[in-house]
């Protein structure tokens with residue numbers, strides 16, 4: 332059985348196959364249900380070793396010139412670019428999403444590396460000459476030290492890349508704890524960093540579960556933690572790491588709404604919404620899981636969505652004909668299917684039932700076809716809970732104002748979209764809706780790397796988003812320097828009053 336080990340101080344380390352007392356997890360191919368590898372779960376001692384390696388590397392990396400750091404980043408960018416297909420295939424084999432989707436994920440990760448290649452410009456400080464006579468004030472940004480990233484299963488390449496390219500470019504050393512469900516891509520990324528010339532210890536990977544996470548949260552050598560995952564764990568990470576004195580950003584779960592106004596083009600909106608609801612089997616933090624149909628938009632929209640849900644081909648991610656792959660685990664597939672029973676019991680109309688219809692893959696794979704509910708109300712569990720699967724709920728409201736009120740009453744606030752041809756309504760939506768990312772006739776408004784990504788309310792604990800200037804801000808601390816260079820002839824200058832009024 333292939334064993335996936337940690338990456339510490341520039342080499343693979345951990346329990347080798349056949350070791351005693353292994354604490355390991357299994358990695359599955361969701362398309363077939365087969366176990367494809369075992370992954371070593373880090374003990375606190377292994378987390379200590381990764382942090383120690385990162386601490387040792389920090390002094391050298393923080394003082395490495397920007398020119399040299401940028402060279403490493405460019406080399407890494409080129410290596411990721413030339414290994415895109417390999418990375419995409421690793422994602423599909425362990426996550427299950429279609430290859431096309433996996434390729435898109437790698438491309439979005441690459442986007443952040445390209446942003447990080449421009450770090451010398453983004454790290455520029457401010458300078459004010461002569462703030463008082465012959466006194467200058469300037470600000471510099473410095474790295475924090477060792478920082479950690481804890482990431483979810485649904486984007487095993489892109490989400491870590493929201494974090495580490497910027498952290499490393501800013502001069503930090505990084506410890507990544509990727510999802511134990513699809514851990515292989517992180518090791519390939521570590522090898523590519525090494526090939527790019529990154530010194531050992533600057534980028535480390537520890538695999539594992541809560542034991543590894545808790546060791547990270549408690550470790551005095553870690554200055555900051557970035558987390559992306561479900562809301563209950565995000566809240567736990569935020570509270571625990573902050574009370575240990577760390578800087579924290581913890582991105583949580585979501586329930587993203589698409590409001591459809593009666594003037595919207597039904598076919599266009601249905602295509603966009605079906606793609607956002609069922610793409611990656613609904614396992615995206617920016618998936619549309621709730622449609623709010625306003626007035627007369629409802630009937631034709633439900634009809635158009637039902638056609639698309641029924642037609643979607645569901646099968647293995649590595650079959651180019653599949654529009655949607657399996658879910659991540661058998662337990663998760665069963666949990667999502669359970670919501671179909673719940674929704675019917677709650678009184679919603681199950682227009683398309685994902686338990687019916689053909690699956691083009693193995694019977695042992697974790698498949699569930701797309702489902703569509705109509706007549707959903709805000710009290711129902713199928714609306715309140717983040718299902719994180721290919722289940723789309725349609726709620727109906729009479730007016731635009733009701734739609735905005737409904738969206739804003741959600742405890743989540745990651746993304747929200749509106750479909751309309753009315754610019755005034757779109758502008759009003761953009762201003763009033765409480766969500767971190769807003770789409771106008773765009774269903775998944777995931778911002779490009781030079782803007783920031785993040786939500787509000789229970790979708791984000793902390794105040795900084797990931798990447799863009801927010802990422803640079805999160806991974807650096809600001810120092811403001813006030814300096815003067817007196818001439819010997821100036822003599823001594825003792826003043827107790829501040830600010831001094833005696834001198835302009």
Ligand code: NAD
Nearest residue numbers: 482483484509510540541544560561564582583584585616
């Ligand atoms: P998860 O919260 O179960 O796991 C995320 C990470 O936390 C993993 O590395 C896991 O090992 C660790 N973890 C899990 N349980 C833990 C615990 N009790 N204590 C400490 N650590 C723990 O999330 P997931 O199922 O891997 O990913 C799906 C979730 O992530 C969804 O809720 C989705 O919305 C969310 N997500 C959010 C964003 C965003 O940008 N807001 C992006 C991607 C995914």
